[in-house]
Every structure is written in structure tokens, then in C-alpha cells.
Amino acid sequence: MTIHQTGAYATGTGIPSQRARARSRGRGRLLRDLRARGGRGPRALTFAPGDLVVVSGLPGSGKSTLMKRAAEGLGIDSQDARERWEARMPRILPYAVYRPLVRLAHYAALHRALRSGAGVVVHDCGTQAWVRGWLAREARRRGRGLHLLLLDVTPDTAKAGQRARGRGVSAYAFARHRRAVGRLVRAAESGNLPHGCASATLLDRDAADALRAIGFREAA
Structure with missing residues (x-):
């Protein structure tokens, strides 16, 4: 089911079109609201090759769980960097001491992924607007979309x-x-998507749990 023209579309079953609540907000910009469906949202979200996808939400909202389940091999998650550093640090050492090193490692991994030119799914805590700015510039440079x-x-x-x-x-x-x-x-609800974003998808916990795959391929 193709739902807009900028390269992102959803596939799945049991999604009545009259409840899609997908609204175009300006040329090529779309808000897709998948909340309050009781888990009957799409099972997959597919984006165009080379697009960039940012996953944001509160700490504990399930960003890392979603990325591990649905975007394995495609995601750059700061939680992965933290876990690698925690495994090598003394347990008595507070995380705050080496947090700058974790962030540096995360952004270095993101830089490498972006250089590849492939589609990337990025964990973003929501507080670092400069990261979304970086990704928006990269998407423009590629001629692709940021979602x-x-x-x-x-x-x-x-x-x-x-x-x-x-x-x-x-x-x-x-x-x-x-x-x-x-x-x-x-x-997003008001249609004022962050600068450079082609689309936004709102997920509640049920919709996130229903999502099994996030990927990149050409639309059929």
C-alpha cells in the first residue's frame, strides 16, 4: 500500500484505508498517525534506498527494542555504543564519567554509516536537534528523504x-x-514537521509492537 510520493510507504494487512489518517502537509511532506489502532497498524515500513529514518521518543519508550526487532543491520543506536563501553569499564565507574566517550563512539559510527550512502535508521533521544539538522543536510546532499x-x-x-x-x-x-x-x-500533529523532514509517523506502544520490519527498497 503506497501512501505518499516521497519514497516512504507502509505494507501490512488489516489497515482500513478510511482510518489511515495520513495527511499531506505541504509539498511532499506527510504525517501518518498510527496511534489508537489496538495493534492493527502496518507490519512493515519501507523507505526508498538511501533515505534516512530517525526514531525518537522518551527514554524507555521502546526505541532500541523496536530497532533491534525491525531494523537489524540497518540501525545506528546509541544504546549499542553504551553497552559496548559498559562491558569494558569497571562496574563501580559511573556512566557519567565515560558518557562523552560513548557519545563520540556513537557519532563516529553514524558518520561511517552515512558515508556508505545506504539507508540508515538512527536512534535519536529527541533532545539533540543538531543531529536531526546533520541528517537533514545529509539527506539533501543525497537527494533523498529524511523521515x-x-x-x-x-x-x-x-x-x-x-x-x-x-x-x-x-x-x-x-x-x-x-x-x-x-x-x-x-x-508533527500540527503539520509543522522539523526542517528537512519529508514525513513523520506517530506510533503508540501497540503500533510499535506491531511493526516487524523497517527497510529500504524501490517502490513496486
Whole structure:
């Protein structure tokens, strides 16, 4: 089921067209709202080769879980860099001490992935607008599209996700994430997509759990 003309389309079953709620916002820009469907969203999201996809949401909302399940081999996730560094550091050493090194490793991996010219799925916490700016410039340079996947979950759901993975963030950091992600969701809902974005897809937890694959291929 092709749903817009800028290179991103969804495939799946059981998605009544009258409930798609996909709205064009300006030339070549689209908002796709997959929330409140009770898990009856698409099973796959497919983008054009060379496109860039940013996955944003609150800490604990399920970004890394979604990327591991649906974008294996295509994703650049800061959580992977953190886990690699944690495995080599003394357990008594606080994460805050080596967090700058983790971020450097993550951005270096992202730089390498972008140089390849292939489509990339990127984990973005939502607070680093400069990262989306970087990706928007890269998408323009390639002549491809930049797409947002926004996981819109309640703060309680996100905190439960943090407890389930045994790793949380401070109240200050969580509040900062809430403000940043809230701005992104409200902007998408109003049609004011961040500069350089061709589309935004809003997912609740059920829609994210239903999604099994994120990939890149030419439209049929």
C-alpha cells in the first residue's frame, strides 16, 4: 500500500484505508498517525534506498527494542555504543564519567554509516536537534528523504520501560526529554514537521509492537 510520493510507504494487512489518517502537509511532506489502532497498524515500513529514518521518543519508550526487532543491520543506536563501553569499564565507574566517550563512539559510527550512502535508521533521544539538522543536510546532499518515527507513549509507560531494562534517567533528564519529545509530537500533529523532514509517523506502544520490519527498497 503506497501512501505518499516521497519514497516512504507502509505494507501490512488489516489497515482500513478510511482510518489511515495520513495527511499531506505541504509539498511532499506527510504525517501518518498510527496511534489508537489496538495493534492493527502496518507490519512493515519501507523507505526508498538511501533515505534516512530517525526514531525518537522518551527514554524507555521502546526505541532500541523496536530497532533491534525491525531494523537489524540497518540501525545506528546509541544504546549499542553504551553497552559496548559498559562491558569494558569497571562496574563501580559511573556512566557519567565515560558518557562523552560513548557519545563520540556513537557519532563516529553514524558518520561511517552515512558515508556508505545506504539507508540508515538512527536512534535519536529527541533532545539533540543538531543531529536531526546533520541528517537533514545529509539527506539533501543525497537527494533523498529524511523521515521521523515518533514513539508517543505516556511518561508512566516510559518509566516502566526504564525499570524493565534496569536502567533509568534522572528526574531532570527525563523532564528535559519530555519537553523535547512533546515539542516534536505537537509539531508533527500540527503539520509543522522539523526542517528537512519529508514525513513523520506517530506510533503508540501497540503500533510499535506491531511493526516487524523497517527497510529500504524501490517502490513496486
